[in-house]
Amino acid sequence: MPHTKKDARMRHGAEPEEKTESVRALSIYVHIPFCLAKCGYCDFNSYAVEGLIALGRAGEDWAPRYVDALLRELEGRCRALGLEGRPVETVFFGGGTPSLMPPEENARILEALRGRFRLAPGAEVTVEANPGAADAARFAALGGAGVNRISIGVQSFDDEALRRLDRVHTGEEARAAFRAAREAGFGNISLDLMFGIPFQTAEAARADIESALALGPEHLSAYELTIEPGTAFHALHSRGELRGLPDEETALAMWRLRDRLLARAGYERYEISNFARPGRRCRHNLNYWRRGEYLGLGAGAHSFIGRKRLWNHARPDAYQARADNPTAGEEIIEDAAKALGEALMLGLRLKEGVSLGEVARACGADPEERFGPLFEELRGGGLLERGNGTLRLTPRGTLLANQVLARFM
Ligand code: SF4
Known part of the structure; x- marks a missing residue:
């Protein structure tokens, strides 16, 4: 330094x-x-x-x-x-x-x-x-x-x-x-x-x-x-x-x-x-x-609390006019498939990858059941690798991350 x-x-x-x-x-x-x-x-x-x-x-x-x-x-x-x-x-x-x-x-x-x-x-x-x-x-x-x-x-x-x-x-x-x-x-x-x-x-x-x-x-x-x-x-x-x-x-x-x-x-x-x-x-x-909870404050900010995602009015004047409750939209993520997809899409961005056990616990559903065939397809294509219960992108998968991660949406 x-x-x-x-x-x-x-x-x-x-x-x-x-x-x-x-x-x-x-x-x-x-x-x-x-x-x-x-x-x-x-x-x-x-x-x-x-x-x-x-x-x-x-x-x-x-x-x-x-x-x-x-x-x-x-x-x-x-x-x-x-x-x-x-x-x-x-x-x-x-x-x-x-x-x-x-x-x-x-x-x-x-x-x-x-x-x-x-x-x-x-x-x-x-x-x-x-x-x-x-x-x-x-x-x-x-x-x-x-x-x-x-x-x-x-x-x-x-x-x-x-x-x-x-x-x-x-x-x-x-x-x-x-x-x-x-x-x-x-x-x-x-x-x-x-x-x-x-x-x-x-x-x-x-x-x-x-x-x-x-x-x-x-x-x-x-x-x-x-x-x-x-x-x-x-x-x-x-x-x-x-x-x-x-x-x-x-x-x-x-x-x-x-x-x-x-x-x-x-x-x-x-x-x-x-x-x-x-x-x-x-x-x-x-x-x-890692799909932790966060509170987003301000114009256009998003929050993720419990199983709820909400987002604010984007334009500053619209936001300020409704600041006591500036919610423009909200979604309750009860759907385990959606939660699993999100957890994988976000977690696979990390070099350490995602623990399938932790994802299953957090989302209340088995990622193998929902995405097993996709894991195999991406693994066969040299884009994903797994070991010790963890899934991560390969170097080639990292270069093509946008396409790979979009498959979990
Ligand atoms: S307009 Fe430029 S400086 Fe402002 S947030 Fe966008 S990239 Fe950043």
């Missing part, structure tokens, strides 16, 4: 390891759907804040008003779902760009969560930040409020690639954001990288990974660009105007390069696109992939 004075700098995020007893604990996700600008590839529920203000759908005081609504939702959900006093092991502020909010608003939310739940002393508390909405003072304030993990959306260090993605920052600003988080004392920092960017070569993808490694983050998420319906990229792609997407062979070379470089640097790939130093896996996302 390039940084020194480790003890002084690790005051946030000093508690290192994922605890097995936290696996089924309640996690809290807080969605902040505001960004500086909308990126062309983005299918998240996010809105350029200046645009909302111009349309009259948000005021200059968008942050405190949104947080007021969020706290009303928290109160209503705790009452309706009987969540008051539950232990919480992870809190994740995602977006959007949560670091765009004044840090005192993050602090207000955390204080309210502490008032309602038993936030574990070693709880993982993450805030997503984007370069351009991230500086040392902001990070220091977040650390003071109890945040102990920062996830920075870098995507690339190449200014030309960033421009093609409609990102509003430069590579140097991404480096500065990382350094600012370190200076503010964060010892647990994740970087998001993207590969398969239009006109990106394998060499450019290598340079991005090497730049990220030079910073020494504890965690890296490295995703291939996908063209999602409803995005500006999708519209361009449908008209044949999105040029320079790497062909399949180049994309495959980038996958392999990513895995090789990160493994050599001591990062374990623990999920299809997520890599961590020992003890630094993202506990919040692990809970999700």
Whole structure:
């Protein structure tokens, strides 16, 4: 790691390891759907804040008003779902760009969560930040409020690639954001990288990974660009105007390069696109992939509590208008087949795979009965492997994960 004075700098995020007893604990996700600008590839529920203000759908005081609504939702959900006093092991502020909010608003939310739940002393508390909405003072304030993990959306260090993605920052600003988080004392920092960017070569993808490694983050998420319906990229792609997407062979070379470089640097790939130093896996996302319960607060947020999935109105103004009960839809998952499919689809994302015994216990049904023939077909095709009651993707299955996992839907 390039940084020194480790003890002084690790005051946030000093508690290192994922605890097995936290696996089924309640996690809290807080969605902040505001960004500086909308990126062309983005299918998240996010809105350029200046645009909302111009349309009259948000005021200059968008942050405190949104947080007021969020706290009303928290109160209503705790009452309706009987969540008051539950232990919480992870809190994740995602977006959007949560670091765009004044840090005192993050602090207000955390204080309210502490008032309602038993936030574990070693709880993982993450805030997503984007370069351009991230500086040392902001990070220091977040650390003071109890945040102990920062996830920075870098995507690339190449200014030309960033421009093609409609990102509003430069590579140097991404480096500065990382350094600012370190200076503010964060010892647990994740970087998001993207590969398969239009006109990106394998060499450019290598340079991005090497730049990220030079910073020494504890965690890296490295995703291939996908063209999602409803995005500006999708519209361009449908008209044949999105040029320079790497062909399949180049994309495959980038996958392999990513895995090789990160493994050599001591990062374990623990999920299809997520890599961590020992003890630094993202506990919040692990809970999700292991089908643990979570409460999602905010516009468009999803929750999974008991056997119930529910989701909120997506548009911030619609959400705020109904914050006491912002449910847009809900589904009771009584159907064991559906629960099994979900558990396998999520759990197989993990390198360690899924324990068929645990899946059977959690879903109250035998996965062999429902999916036995599919297991055999995928195993025969070299996509799945099993041993000691565990099922996992093979390296080939990992490369074709989207197609393989869709079979369990
Ligand atoms: S910064 Fe992130 S959430 Fe916001 S528009 Fe870009 S990709 Fe989407």
